[in-house]
Amino acid sequence: METAVLQVFRYDPEKDQAPYYKEYEVPVEGTLLNALLYIKDNLDPTLAFRAFCRSEVCGSCSMKVNGKTKLACKTPMKELVETWKGKPLRIEPLNHMKVIKDLVVDIDKPIEKMKTLIPWLVPDPRVVPTDPMHESIIYPEEMEAYKDQIHCMLCFSCYSACEAVADNERYRGPFAFSKAYRFQVDRRDIETAKEKRIRYAISGGLWSCVQCQKCLYVCPKGVKPAEDIQNLRGQAVKKGFTDKPGAKKLKHFVDWIYATGQINRLYLPEEVYGNKEAREKLTKAYTEMGVEVWEVPKPTKGLMKFRDIYLEILSKEDKALDLDYSHVRKIDKMVSDIFKADICTIVDKAHEEGRSSRGLISKLKGLLGGQ
Amino acid sequence: MVKVGFYQGCCFQGQDAHMFETMKEMFKRIDVDVVLLEETTCCGGNTIDEENRKLSYAINARNIALAEKEGLDMLVSCNTCYMVIAKAKRALDTNKKLRDEINELLKEEGLEYKGTSKIYHLLDFFRDVVGYEKIKQAVKRPLKGWKVAAYYGCHVLYPKEIAVDNSDNPSSLQEILKALGAEVIDDYEGKDACCGYHSFFTDKSMTLKKLNRILGGVKKVGADIVATPCPLCFKSFDIYQTNMENPPRVPSSFLPEIMAYAFGIDKDKSGLSHHLIKVEKE
Ligand code: SF4
Ligand code: SF4
Ligand code: FES
Numbered sequence: 001m002e003t004a005v006l007q008v009f010r011y012d013p014e015k016d017q018a019p020y021y022k023e024y025e026v027p028v029e030g031t032l033l034n035a036l037l038y039i040k041d042n043l044d045p046t047l048a049f050r051a052f053c054r055s056e057v058c059g060s061c062s063m064k065v066n067g068k069t070k071l072a073c074k075t076p077m078k079e080l081v082e083t084w085k086g087k088p089l090r091i092e093p094l095n096h097m098k099v100i101k102d103l104v105v106d107i108d109k110p111i112e113k114m115k116t117l118i119p120w121l122v123p124d125p126r127v128v129p130t131d132p133m134h135e136s137i138i139y140p141e142e143m144e145a146y147k148d149q150i151h152c153m154l155c156f157s158c159y160s161a162c163e164a165v166a167d168n169e170r171y172r173g174p175f176a177f178s179k180a181y182r183f184q185v186d187r188r189d190i191e192t193a194k195e196k197r198i199r200y201a202i203s204g205g206l207w208s209c210v211q212c213q214k215c216l217y218v219c220p221k222g223v224k225p226a227e228d229i230q231n232l233r234g235q236a237v238k239k240g241f242t243d244k245p246g247a248k249k250l251k252h253f254v255d256w257i258y259a260t261g262q263i264n265r266l267y268l269p270e271e272v273y274g275n276k277e278a279r280e281k282l283t284k285a286y287t288e289m290g291v292e293v294w295e296v297p298k299p300t301k302g303l304m305k306f307r308d309i310y311l312e313i314l315s316k317e318d319k320a321l322d323l324d325y326s327h328v329r330k331i332d333k334m335v336s337d338i339f340k341a342d343i344c345t346i347v348d349k350a351h352e353e354g355r356s357s358r359g360l361i362s363k364l365k366g367l368l369g370g371q
Numbered sequence: 372m373v374k375v376g377f378y379q380g381c382c383f384q385g386q387d388a389h390m391f392e393t394m395k396e397m398f399k400r401i402d403v404d405v406v407l408l409e410e411t412t413c414c415g416g417n418t419i420d421e422e423n424r425k426l427s428y429a430i431n432a433r434n435i436a437l438a439e440k441e442g443l444d445m446l447v448s449c450n451t452c453y454m455v456i457a458k459a460k461r462a463l464d465t466n467k468k469l470r471d472e473i474n475e476l477l478k479e480e481g482l483e484y485k486g487t488s489k490i491y492h493l494l495d496f497f498r499d500v501v502g503y504e505k506i507k508q509a510v511k512r513p514l515k516g517w518k519v520a521a522y523y524g525c526h527v528l529y530p531k532e533i534a535v536d537n538s539d540n541p542s543s544l545q546e547i548l549k550a551l552g553a554e555v556i557d558d559y560e561g562k563d564a565c566c567g568y569h570s571f572f573t574d575k576s577m578t579l580k581k582l583n584r585i586l587g588g589v590k591k592v593g594a595d596i597v598a599t600p601c602p603l604c605f606k607s608f609d610i611y612q613t614n615m616e617n618p619p620r621v622p623s624s625f626l627p628e629i630m631a632y633a634f635g636i637d638k639d640k641s642g643l644s645h646h647l648i649k650v651e652k653e
Contacts, residue, residue, distance in 0.1 A: 309429060
């Protein structure tokens with residue numbers, strides 16, 4: 001029978017000075033949970049781990065294998081052996097939680113963090129009948145908006161793998177934001193609660209998520225916390241919470257991409273932080289290196305039609321007014337001041353000037369009589 | 372000669388236009404003709420998704436359609452652009468209603484998203500289209516004695532649906548670096564941490580903590596340089612590192628630069644001598 005070696009993290013805070021690893025030889029059969037049960041039944045009954053349903057429902061058997069978060073009852077031993085090419089498999093408890101014993105961690109902290117985001121329904125009396133004998137109907141189309149989020153089984157895989165939790169104590173955790181978002185898109189939930197959730201989400205680190213996508217990768221239930229977080233950010237801006245750098249960055253993207261087809265990295269620090277110095281420093285550094293500085297991106301060919309498409313989508317989604325037209329006009333003016341021509345002419349010229357974009361700006365300035 | 376459409380994003384134009392020339396020259400040495408897809412726009416940087424996901428899908432349906440119009444597959448050489456465009460492709464390929472709705476708008480430009488072009492990132496393009504052997508043959512200046520730390524970045528490994536390698540234990544980057552003759556280090560503290568690029572504007576202290584972990588780890592194992600297939604991770608390492616209180620001053624390289632150098636392109640042209648943290652190794 002094929003076997004594999006598990007190096008299992010062992011630690012009993014009441015007895016052990018420090019954690020240590022113990023090796024067990026287990027059959028490569030069934031899932032990682034089967035292997036752990038094999039150890040417990042045949043090799044070492046003192047090993048502690050959590051598991052209950054054995055079928056990806058209860059969310060209790062999450063742990064790390066060679067540093068990667070896995071749900072033990074969903075992870076075939078065969079797959080692990082293949083991935084790690086026969087190397088020993090180091091089994092450890094989840095990150096960011098206190099170890100109670102061996103692979104068992106204390107989940108109180110993430111649970112407490114989640115509760116700060118009001119992960120429950122605050123019924124709107126105009127929608128939800130107060131008389132308990134009356135049905136409160138949810139239509140299938142409405143369920144669409146949160147059909148994935150409701151499957152979260154609090155396994156804390158995402159919490160363990162999260163890059164934001166790792167470096168920000170306050171960060172509430174991927175699952176917590178998904179739980180909150182689930183009620184943000186529930187018609188029965190009252191507006192005042194939605195507003196509060198956004199405020200609490202912001203103070204709980206909404207803008208600190210780095211969008212690493214690890215939560216999507218590790219979630220055994222197909223919840224997509226990173227995407228819910230993006231949606232919550234959009235809601236925050238829409239509700240008028242526009243003072244955070246993240247909100248200003250979003251505005252930069254929305255306006256510049258519409259106006260030129262590109263973002264403007266040179267101006268990003270200025271528009272997000274009011275930091276003019278960064279642009280001056282960069283300009284100086286580039287000039288010293290002999291690199292041409294572009295105050296504006298090269299406007300994309302087909303820009304006018306691109307703008308039509310962009311605006312049409314926004315209109316269809318009832319978001320046309322999210323574009324800041326005075327900002328867009330400013331960008332247009334910036335472009336035409338630099339080149340002394342209107343944006344349409346520049347787009348045509350920029351394209352005629354061939355395929356390489358090196359030196360393009362000075363070429364264009366020369367051609368069009370700009371500064 | 373393999374021909375492929377090159378998606379430039381924001382990292383290969385403006386101040387960074389020379390990077391495209393380096394890429395083009397480097398690819399020539401392995402018989403690949405990279406055709407710049409000029410009419411493409413910013414992918415939205417995974418930020419437009421915060422405003423509206425459909426807008427992000429539409430922008431990228433248009434980007435992909437431009438490659439399809441040329442009858443070319445698309446090579447995306449930025450992890451984040453790759454992730455965003457590959458996610459859009461998945462959404463468009465699996466949701467006919469979305470595809471039809473967006474195609475209706477693209478008509479205006481005479482474009483149509485069909486789903487015929489494949490989206491490549493550098494890593495799978497090198498592995499599956501070029502082949503490690505070909506890379507090895509193109510090496511004129513083997514990176515002998517270079518200890519290179521391999522750093523993937525997140526958006527080529529996660530989420531699973533778009534990953535270009537085994538997300539838990541990837542090997543393509545090591546194989547490429549080995550083909551260049553380098554001594555590869557792939558086990559160091561911080562190798563799996565996010566580079567912090569995307570939080571520089573939203574939570575700067577987080578970026579600096581991550582750089583500390585990764586570059587500190589690279590330094591501890593005694594690597595000469597850290598190489599990454601993502602231009603954003605590279606920017607974080609090279610530019611944002613200078614914002615650290617006590618920068619470990621670890622040199623870094625965007626993968627195509629170090630490849631160009633190994634293929635015999637001179638150091639200045641390869642881009643390697645233009646870094647804020649100097650690459651001293653010869
Ligand atoms: S995408 Fe955000 S929430 Fe998800 S794991 Fe990364 S940092 Fe955490
Ligand atoms: S979102 Fe997924 S990974 Fe996170 S706790 Fe819920 S089920 Fe587990
Ligand atoms: S034992 Fe219940 S989810 Fe694994």
